[in-house]
Amino acid sequence: MDRYAKQRLFGLLARGSAALVVAVMVLVVSVTIFRGGRVLLTDPAIAVTPPGSRYMLEGDGGFLHAVLGSLFIVVPATIASATLAVSTAIYLQSDYSSERFSDVVNMFLNVLWGTPPIVYGVFILTVIIAVGAQTSLFFGIIAIGIFQYPIMTRYTDEALRSAPDTVREATYGLGGTRFETALMTLRAAMPGIIAGIIMGFARGIGDAATVLFTAGRSTRMPAGLFEPSTTLPVLIFDQAMSFNAEVRSHAYAASFVLIVAVLGLIIVSKLLAGRYARFAPGGRNS
Amino acid sequence: MTDTALTTENLAVTYTGNREVEALKGVSLEFPANQLTAIIGPSGCGKSTLLKSLNRLHEIQPNVEITGDVLLRDRSVYNTDEPVPELRKRIGYVPQKPTPLPLSIYENVAYGLKIHGRCDSKDELDERVETYLRKVNLWDEVKDRLDAPGAELSTGQIQRLCLARSLAVEPEVLLCDEVTSALDPISAETVEETLADLKEEYTIIMVTHSMDQAKRLADEVVFLYLGDLIETNDTRSFFENPQHERTQQFVTGHTAVEYTESSEESGADSETVPAER
Numbered sequence: 001m002d003r004y005a006k007q008r009l010f011g012l013l014a015r016g017s018a019a020l021v022v023a024v025m026v027l028v029v030s031v032t033i034f035r036g037g038r039v040l041l042t043d044p045a046i047a048v049t050p051p052g053s054r055y056m057l058e059g060d061g062g063f064l065h066a067v068l069g070s071l072f073i074v075v076p077a078t079i080a081s082a083t084l085a086v087s088t089a090i091y092l093q094s095d096y097s098s099e100r101f102s103d104v105v106n107m108f109l110n111v112l113w114g115t116p117p118i119v120y121g122v123f124i125l126t127v128i129i130a131v132g133a134q135t136s137l138f139f140g141i142i143a144i145g146i147f148q149y150p151i152m153t154r155y156t157d158e159a160l161r162s163a164p165d166t167v168r169e170a171t172y173g174l175g176g177t178r179f180e181t182a183l184m185t186l187r188a189a190m191p192g193i194i195a196g197i198i199m200g201f202a203r204g205i206g207d208a209a210t211v212l213f214t215a216g217r218s219t220r221m222p223a224g225l226f227e228p229s230t231t232l233p234v235l236i237f238d239q240a241m242s243f244n245a246e247v248r249s250h251a252y253a254a255s256f257v258l259i260v261a262v263l264g265l266i267i268v269s270k271l272l273a274g275r276y277a278r279f280a281p282g283g284r285n286s
Numbered sequence: 287m288t289d290t291a292l293t294t295e296n297l298a299v300t301y302t303g304n305r306e307v308e309a310l311k312g313v314s315l316e317f318p319a320n321q322l323t324a325i326i327g328p329s330g331c332g333k334s335t336l337l338k339s340l341n342r343l344h345e346i347q348p349n350v351e352i353t354g355d356v357l358l359r360d361r362s363v364y365n366t367d368e369p370v371p372e373l374r375k376r377i378g379y380v381p382q383k384p385t386p387l388p389l390s391i392y393e394n395v396a397y398g399l400k401i402h403g404r405c406d407s408k409d410e411l412d413e414r415v416e417t418y419l420r421k422v423n424l425w426d427e428v429k430d431r432l433d434a435p436g437a438e439l440s441t442g443q444i445q446r447l448c449l450a451r452s453l454a455v456e457p458e459v460l461l462c463d464e465v466t467s468a469l470d471p472i473s474a475e476t477v478e479e480t481l482a483d484l485k486e487e488y489t490i491i492m493v494t495h496s497m498d499q500a501k502r503l504a505d506e507v508v509f510l511y512l513g514d515l516i517e518t519n520d521t522r523s524f525f526e527n528p529q530h531e532r533t534q535q536f537v538t539g540h541t542a543v544e545y546t547e548s549s550e551e552s553g554a555d556s557e558t559v560p561a562e563r
Contacts, residue, residue, distance in 0.1 A: 031553040094348060166385035170448070172346050173379030174398045174455055175371040279388040279435040 029259060036256025046253060050221050059246035063254045065221045069229035072137055072222055073215055074205045076096050077144040082197045085152035090182045094122065095168075106157065112150035118209035120147050125213040135216030136226045141237045143214040147207060148200035151249055155196020159189035161164050191273035198269035202262045208233030232258050291319035291459055291489040292340060292377075297354035299335050299344065309335040311513040313355065317506075318487045322485040324504035325493045328536070332513040333493040334382075337461050340491065341377035342370050353484075358459070375402055378457030382464045382493075384444035387435030387451070391428050394447055395419060399407075418454045421479045422446040426444035442473020446466070446480060453484070462492040466499065478503060499535065501525055509533050 001009075015019065040047060052061030061164040092102040123276075124143040128135060167188045186193070204210075208231075216228030217238070223229075232254055239251035299310040310332045319322050325333045338344040340356055342363065356363040363373055367544075387394050395415045396402075404413040415432075419425040423448045428439070431491035436447055445465055462481070481490060482503060494500050500507055500521065501524060509516045509523040517524065519534045528534045 062534070074545065095346070099348070112414075164385065166381055166383050167377075167387060168344065169343065170381055170385050170387060172371075173341070173343055173461075174372060174375075175375035175378075176401060177371050180401055184387060184444070190388070232551065258445075259428055279390070281385050281388060281437050 007020045008160065013284060014079075015106060029263075030254045031261050032252065036248075036252040036254070036259075039253040047257065051219050053219070053286065055219065055250075056242060057244060062255075063232070063250065065218065065255065066232045066235035067257060068139075069137070069218070069222050070233075071206055071230040072229065073140040073144055073211060073231060076203060077148060077204055078201045079150040080141075081145040081200060082152055085149055085196070086156050086186070086193065086201075088155045089151050089156035089160055090186065092153075093182070093185070094161055095178050095182065102157075106154070109150040109157075111156050111168060113154060115233055116209070117147050117207050121210045121213040124210075128214065133226070135214055135221060135228045136224075137215060137229050138225045139223055140211045140229065143210040144204045144207070147210045148204045151203060151285030152196045155199060156189070158191050159192025159196065160185055162192065163188040164247065165206040166191060167281060187276070190276035191280065192272045194269050194276070198265050202265050206233060206258060206262060258272055288527045289319050289357065290316045292317040292491070293357040293360075294336075295357065295423060297336070297339060297356060298352065299332070301341050301349060302351055302353045303349045308469065308513055312341065313510075313515045314354075315508060317489060317491055319489050321505040322481065322490040322492060322503055323506040323508060324500035325491065325508045325510060326497060326500050326536075327510035327516075329495075330512075331510045333505070333510055334463055336510065337463055337491065337493050338379075339381055340459070341374045342460060343374070343379055345370070350464075375455050375456055377459045377461060378452040378455055380445075380448050380452050380461050380463065380465050383468055384448055385442050386439070386444050388446060389436060391436050391439070391447065392432040395450050395454050398451060400545045402455060404454075404456070414454060418450040419447075421453060421462075421484070422450045423476065424450060437460045440473070442469050442476060445469060445473065445477050449477070449480060449484075453488075454504075457488070459489045459491065464495055467495055497525075509536065514533060527560065 027162060044149065045063055047067075048064055049062035050064050055061040081270055088105075091097060092105055094102075097105075120143050124139050124146075125135075130137055135140070163185050168185050171184040176184065211231045211236055215231055215234075218230050236251045236254045236258070237264045238248050242251075246267050290495065294313055294315045296312045296314055297310060298308070298312045301307045301309055311368075312553065313332075313336060323385065325336060327333050335344060339352060340363070344350050344352075351472070352364070355365065358376060360371070363377075368372075387397055389397060392415055395418050396405075396411055399411060399476045405414060416425060417427075424443060427443060428434075428447075439447060444511055445468075449465070465481075468476050469477060478499065481492070484490060485503075485505070504521045507521050508518045509524070511532055517528065519529070524533070525537055528537050
């Protein structure tokens with residue numbers, strides 16, 4: 001085979017694999033949006049009504065309780081986890097830690113990142129049993145927080161590492177302290193950090209395995225921090241397994257809400273990151 | 287007799303990474319106050335290392351060892367209880383690569399004033415920001431867009447912004463690391479003019495690749511070669527009557543290993559360019 005044939009073959013493979021991935025993505029998103037959208041259009045009320053007593057059997061009522069359950073878990077978990085992740089990532093930079101230490105920590109974080117979320121779920125479940133508690137929002141927050149932490153830390157660490165070292169040098173050169181310099185580097189790395197936090201949020205809100213054993217299930221509105229609560233992914237799973245066609249169709253509607261929320265988050269993060277990227281050295285114009 | 291702003295005493299710097307490199311081998315120097323001293327020499331001869339060790343900026347990278355001392359107005363820079371940021375406030379640094387802080391034009395200049403608590407009111411801050419932007423001849427170009435990101439300026443403007451930012455801290459000494467090397471000739475000229483104006487008020491120590499620049503700007507020249515101080519003299523004597531053989535070779539452009547072109551052959555305005563670029 002001559003060089004140009006090889007080049008054409010490779011080009012074909014590259015384009016083919018890209019097309020395959022895009023096609024699958026478009027299919028998943030559009031099926032969810034169309035089928036879920038149709039259900040929501042026929043009966044928009046299910047998005048905002050609390051579940052009725054027989055909603056799992058006959059489709060009585062909506063899934064507001066799961067939307068709220070998810071938000072009550074993921075918002076606090078993201079805030080706590082992002083705070084810890086950003087602090088850890090700053091600590092892993094060369095001003096605070098040796099290269100070897102941060103390499104070791106990063107290796108552990110990669111392992112944690114790769115751990116199947118069900119493992120976190122089961123781990124927190126054993127804690128729940130050990131302390132004699134029941135599944136609840138509280139333990140859901142902890143499980144999701146632990147699940148998000150390595151994702152956000154790795155993103156933030158990478159963002160800080162790829163921020164130009166000249167910013168750090170310039171801040172020190174102006175008489176900045178180590179802390180002031182860390183804050184300045186954080187600003188320079190902001191687009192990457194926002195991306196990481198949003199990614200953690202999106203993964204957290206979409207994950208079923210972590211909350212299955214920790215937040216539990218409930219057919220009522222979330223009642224308190226130490227009460228069980230259903231989340232969107234768990235609800236989708238339960239409804240999709242139902243014998244009743246109407247209940248199954250509600251699973252599409254819930255998926256629609258979830259997928260639109262995640263898409264919306266990604267768009268918001270792009271806009272936010274873009275605002276900070278204008279200020280980044282070597283940004284738009286240079 | 288001019289008075290001395292900075293003195294180095296047998297200053298030696300060794301990088302102790304994978305390969306041990308003696309970057310500076312015991313250099314003793316005096317930098318006169320309110321003059322511009324140019325540090326010249328071929329690539330990798332310790333120019334930037336010398337510059338950064340004057341305000342301990344090399345300490346922000348790992349694996350650096352230092353012996354000897356630096357005196358700022360007769361007080362040791364290394365053997366002191368004073369926090370290092372206080373020292374860097376007095377000895378400012380302008381990096382080689384024009385780097386805006388990830389802030390607006392205004393905030394870039396105001397940053398140093400803010401962290402050192404130099405301004406009590408917003409009005410005073412506004413006034414100072416304007417003063418320093420005028421000092422580097424940038425005010426007229428940016429006064430209508432002070433809230434725009436510093437990163438959106440041209441590289442030449444950014445470098446003047448960096449100067450203004452360093453000046454705002456009101457240092458006694460200003461260290462400039464090849465501040466024109468990343469700039470186009472026209473921007474470089476503007477920055478040079480700014481430096482020429484500034485040397486009346488500040489002690490400036492400048493690393494440069496360009497002998498022509500040293501000739502144009504400097505009052506004193508320091509010549510380093512492979513970590514050793516070879517010669518230091520006032521600019522005129524240095525170029526017209528170099529004492530050391532190595533200086534003669536360098537000044538006439540005959541250190542063939544590092545330099546391919548001599549500055550005389552290629553015309554008065556050209557810079558000597560290191561061969562490896």
